[in-house]
Amino acid sequence: MRRFSTGEYLGAALRAAFVAPAYLLRPYRSRAHIERFQFNRIRKLLFHAYTHSEFYRTKYRAAGIHPRDFQSLGDLIHFPTVSKDEMIQAISANALHSNSKFGQGSIESVSSGSSGKVIRVSHNVNETHAYAVGRYRILNMRRNLSPFDKTLYVYTSEFPARSFFGFYRSYFISTLNDITDTIQKIMHIRPAVLCIYPSHLFEIARHIPLTQARGLKLKLISLNSEMSSAAQRAALAEFFGCPVLDEYSTEELGWVAAECSHGTYHVWEDMAYLEILDDSDERRITGEIVGTNLHNFATPFIRYRQGDLGTLGTGSCACGRSTIQLTGLLGRRNDSFVLNGQTLTPAYLLDTVYNLLLVDRFPIADFCLIQDAQDSVRMQLVLQVARADDIASEVKRSLQNLLPSGTRVQVEITNTLLKTLTGKRNPIISLLSQ
Numbered sequence: 421m422r423r424f425s426t427g428e429y430l431g432a433a434l435r436a437a438f439v440a441p442a443y444l445l446r447p448y449r450s451r452a453h454i455e456r457f458q459f460n461r462i463r464k465l466l467f468h469a470y471t472h473s474e475f476y477r478t479k480y481r482a483a484g485i486h487p488r489d490f491q492s493l494g495d496l497i498h499f500p501t502v503s504k505d506e507m508i509q510a511i512s513a514n515a516l517h518s519n520s521k522f523g524q525g526s527i528e529s530v531s532s533g534s535s536g537k538v539i540r541v542s543h544n545v546n547e548t549h550a551y552a553v554g555r556y557r558i559l560n561m562r563r564n565l566s567p568f569d570k571t572l573y574v575y576t577s578e579f580p581a582r583s584f585f586g587f588y589r590s591y592f593i594s595t596l597n598d599i600t601d602t603i604q605k606i607m608h609i610r611p612a613v614l615c616i617y618p619s620h621l622f623e624i625a626r627h628i629p630l631t632q633a634r635g636l637k638l639k640l641i642s643l644n645s646e647m648s649s650a651a652q653r654a655a656l657a658e659f660f661g662c663p664v665l666d667e668y669s670t671e672e673l674g675w676v677a678a679e680c681s682h683g684t685y686h687v688w689e690d691m692a693y694l695e696i697l698d699d700s701d702e703r704r705i706t707g708e709i710v711g712t713n714l715h716n717f718a719t720p721f722i723r724y725r726q727g728d729l730g731t732l733g734t735g736s737c738a739c740g741r742s743t744i745q746l747t748g749l750l751g752r753r754n755d756s757f758v759l760n761g762q763t764l765t766p767a768y769l770l771d772t773v774y775n776l777l778l779v780d781r782f783p784i785a786d787f788c789l790i791q792d793a794q795d796s797v798r799m800q801l802v803l804q805v806a807r808a809d810d811i812a813s814e815v816k817r818s819l820q821n822l823l824p825s826g827t828r829v830q831v832e833i834t835n836t837l838l839k840t841l842t843g844k845r846n847p848i849i850s851l852l853s854q
Contacts, residue, residue, distance in 0.1 A: 424580045428545045433584060435549035443553040446690050447741040454689050454743065459493055460692060461714040462722075464497070466490055466620050469720045472517050475510035476720065496695070497703065501710055501723040507672075508539050516719060524530045526718045527580055531671035537794050541671045542718040548580065550715045552673040554691050555579075556588070558667050559613050561680050562640060569612035569639065574602060574620055576844075591681065595844070596844070607632075611640045618648040618656075619786065619837075619845040625659055626785050626804070638662040642678075644669060645844055647751050649770050668749055671710040672721045677746045680739040685746035687732070691715065694744070695723070696732050706731040708753055729753050729765060755850045757791045766848040772822045773799075782815055788837045791850045796828035800837055 440536075446454065466487035469476035474821050480486065483500045488498065500513065510516050526542040543551070567587035573579070578592040591609050592604050597619060603624055606614070614621075614636075621641065625633065641664045648666060657664040668677040668685065673692045677685045687694055694711040698704045702729060709728045713721040731748035750756075751766025764772075769789055776782050786802040799819060803811060812831045820829050839845045 421529050421577050421580055423578075424545070429581055432545060432548050432552065432581070434547075436552045436584070439549060439552050440556075442691060443550070443690060447557070447686060447743050448689070449742065451742065455493055457690055458693050458714065461690075462493070462496060462712060463487065465712070465714065465717065465720060465722060468717055469722060470780075471630070473510075473515065473720065475506075475513075475515040476722065481649070485568065493693075496693075496712070496723065497701075499723055501697070501725050502702065502721070503678040503725050504539060504672075504727065507719075507724070509719070511719070529577070529671045539672065541716070543716060544718040547715045547717065550691065551583075552581070553676055554688055557688070558642060558675060558678045559588075559615075559640070561665055561678055562663060564639060565613070570609060571615065572606060572609055572611035574614070574616040595620060599627060603627055606636070610636065613642065614638055614640075615642045615644065617844060618643050618646045618652065618736075619761055619839075619847075621656055621664075622786060624685065625656065630659060633659055634661040636660065640665065642667055647749075647770055648846060649767070649774050651771070651774050668746065670726065672724055673713045673726065674715065676711065680737065680741065682738045684737045684739065684741075685749065686737070686739075686741045687744045687746055689743050694732060694746075696730065705733070706748065706750075718727060727753050743789060751848060752846070755846065755848045757797070757850055758794075758852075759797070759827050759849075760795060762824045764823075769848050772819075775822060776815060776818055782811060782818075786837055786845075787847060788845070789848050791852060793828075794852070796830065797823060798830045800832045800834050802834060802837060 426693055446457065457749050470480060470487050471515060479500055479502070485498055499846045526544050527548065529541050529543065530539060531539050559571060569588070571588070571590045571691065572593065572670045573590060574593045574595055576595055579590065583589040591611065593605055621643065638660055640662060641656065641660060643664060643666045648696060653664040653666060663681060665679040667675070667679065669675045675688050676692045676694070679685050693714060695710045696707045698707045698708050707729065709726045709730045711721065711724055711726055729750035730746055731750070733747035734744050737745070748767065755766045757769060773787055773789055776784065783804040784801055788800040790798045790800070792798055801812070801815065801817065813834055816829050816831045820827065823829065837845060
């Protein structure tokens with residue numbers, strides 16, 4: 421992302437300060453209040469898209485639907501969903517806006533995810549204040565963030581601003597940076613909050629002793645962009661001596677959900693409206709996550725098929741937030757394994773592999789589980805020790821006992837695992853659904 425100009429920074433910062441009280445309070449408000457906010461934002465977004473976007477106007481007319489038909493949140497089901505491929509095509513054809521002014525004063529981010537298909541997302545500067553407040557909420561999930569605390573992002577690109585009028589300062593290290601140099605910079609900056617990919621945090625844990633990890637005196641580690649299990653986060657929290665919480669966010673939908681200190685994923689319902697759909701586009705409790713970004717008018721994502729699998733639920737949480745909960749984030753839809761007629765979600769597979777570390781205590785530093793045939797799985801391992809032959813055969817035997825009967829398992833010992841161009845790693849990959 422590009423940096424704010426001075427005028428853009430002042431405008432975004434002042435707007436953020438103005439709206440912050442409402443955004444900080446909203447997760448604790450009543451369902452009626454939250455849903456009223458969502459309805460007003462979606463209605464505005466639908467009329468905007470219909471008026472200014474050839475892509476959405478054509479799509480809605482073909483479906484026989486008009487924004488006037490949106491009279492309640494339940495009516496959104498009648499509007500067609502959009503896919504990543506459709507959005508990439510519309511952006512390439514300049515079909516998202518008929519008026520060039522919506523491309524002015526915008527900030528562009530790029531996302532490819534595990535699909536490898538690059539999508540360029542524009543964000544109107546006038547709406548970035550909501551993202552700033554949303555980010556603050558994630559960093560302050562434990563309600564102990566000080567204005568003088570420093571946050572370090574080991575991330576793909578830097579955010580448009582580095583502080584809020586000198587407070588809440590942030591620093592940036594590229595995910596592509598050498599791990600030894602990254603560790604040295606972390607030791608030098610000494611942040612209170614570290615935002616990082618799970619795979620990078622595991623790599624750092626491999627390179628520093630326990631005393632050095634604890635000596636950082638971190639208040640919080642916020643994980644993002646890659647899957648991690650509760651057991652993995654608990655192990656990392658024990659090693660670094662601080663809470664390790666997960667967040668679910670995307671370039672397309674913004675800040676979607678974040679884990680609180682009680683292990684509950686709270687959906688930021690004033691940032692994104694989530695639905696769970698099955699293959700027939702019927703609403704379900706568990707299925708594909710479909711989201712609407714409530715703040716992006718430069719590149720509208722309305723009923724966007726995110727490609728992730730999850731479960732939504734309701735219930736009380738000891739933290740006091742009243743928002744809908746993401747009770748299960750199961751991973752990318754395309755990375756589920758179907759073995760001998762049995763479907764295994766990425767979340768199940770991740771826990772299966774982690775069982776090898778917790779129960780069998782294998783010295784595994786990192787891994788990638790790949791399905792490359794209907795009845796076979798290949799596991800790549802990075803080990804913490806030099807000897808490999810005995811460990812590979814033992815891992816193979818244990819993994820065969822955890823997977824459906826008849827599954828062929830191959831174990832490969834390697835020094836490095838494949839990552840994307842931006843440094844992300846996907847631990848569960850199905851080559852059959854690419």
